Amino acid sequence: MPELPEVETIKRTLSPYIQGQIIARVAIHHPGVIAAPDPDSFTRLLTGREIFGLGRRGKYLLLHLAGEYCLLAHLRMTGRLVLVDEAAPLEPHTHVVFTLAGGSTLRWVDTRRFGRLYLVKEGEVENTAGVGELGPEPLDPSFDxxxxxxxxxxxxxxxxxxxxxxxxxxxxxxxxxxxxxxxxxxxxxxxxxxxxxxxxxxxxxxxxxxxxxxxxxxxxxxxxxxxxxxxxxxxxxxxxxxxxxxxxxxxxxxxxxxxxxxxxxxxxxxxxxx
The missing domain is CATH 1.10.8.50 (Helicase, Ruva Protein; domain 3)
Structure with missing residues (x-):
């Protein structure tokens, strides 16, 4: 399972390329990985939104979006969030494809399908998937x-x-x-x-x-x-x-x-x- 260093690395490698990008299209190939809201609302609410920035909380990756929305990704055992060219063929177990206006795609790939995606308002992040119950960040300066x-x-x-x-x-x-x-x-x-x-x-x-x-x-x-x-x-x-x-x-x-x-x-x- 990806732990803090892996999720932090994903955040750092994606941030320079997707921050400021607009999500032009969303294709869901396996609706079961969408935890909230329903798949149709997930697609509708994400389409056309700009990615303002990326964050991390524990093992959760956070994509902060226009309109005070946040996309939470919990990779669980085998989840991946990878940026590839739009023309690249889909690899097996690709469940969601976010096509960005710049011509690249952000792909959610998960062999075991334990990972989940949550689209919520920023004010609801702490109430989503147990995020509000997480303990302190071990690399935070206040954690002495x-x-x-x-x-x-x-x-x-x-x-x-x-x-x-x-x-x-x-x-x-x-x-x-x-x-x-x-x-x-x-x-x-x-x-x-x-x-x-x-x-x-x-x-x-x-x-x-x-x-x-x-x-x-x-x-x-x-x-x-x-x-x-x-x-x-x-x-x-x-x-x-x-x-x-x-x-x-x-x-x-x-x-x-x-x-x-x-x-x-x-x-x-x-x-x-x-």
Whole structure:
């Protein structure tokens, strides 16, 4: 699933090319991916609107439109939003095509069809698809170590599960949670409330570092993810523990292990992470 760095990368790669463009036509090939409003209204309301700017909230991509409308895209597992020339053939699993007045098309492609598109008024964004329930952005300057300590305090759930809870911290997913916990030297199975202040500060720094690295490397492409221009990221070449079960720890050489926490695979070093 695309996480914060991947959605941020899509936003940054699309923004220079679609900001200021007008949506000339909308073609829906699979209505099931339109969560709101109904497909006919979705097409009618989008046609002719200018894209003023792009934003991101957690794992949601936001396209701000004329008339105080906002198009929210939640990529889920395999969603892609890619800008291609209008003449390019449709690839399989292309469900929505936004033709821009400049001659290019913005295409919603999703193999598993779990992703969803929402067109709402700007004032309704916080009430859409749980956006208003999202926790703080981990790269926001206001999200400091004391803010993280307040989130962890009193919570007995394993650290990994707390970091994945979008109501507590927005944007972290399986990949970057594993990488942050390894960088901080913390066992993902530990109760969140068991961290001391030094460990909280270490985790806070590690979270920011792995997310910033992911953005700098244009995201992690393991399966389906590509950026807004259709290019893969390179952060998969820099992962320390995620997806490396049985390989030697890059720090101590101990074989890396995998357990399931809250139904999610979790990768860690049993020696370095305590």
């Amino acid at each position: 170590a004391p803010a993280l300590a307040a989130i962890l305090a009193g919570r007995r759930r394993p650290l990994k599960q707390v970091l994945l809870d979008q109501r507590l911290v927005a944007g972290l997913g399986n990949i970057y949670a594993d990488e942050a916990l390894f960088a901080a030297g913390l066992d993902p199975r530990r109760p969140a409330a068991s961290l001391n202040l030094e460990e909280v500060a270490s985790l806070h720094g590690a979270m920011r570092a792995v997310l910033e690295q992911g953005i700098a490397n244009r995201g992690t492409s393991i399966r389906d993810y590509v950026d807004g221009s259709g290019r893969q990221g390179s952060n998969q070449e820099h992962l320390q523990v995620y997806g490396r079960t049985g390989r030697p720890c890059p720090h101590c050489g101990q074989p890396l292990e995998r357990v399931r926490l809250g139904g999610r695979s979790t990768h860690f070093c049993p020696r370095c992470q305590v």
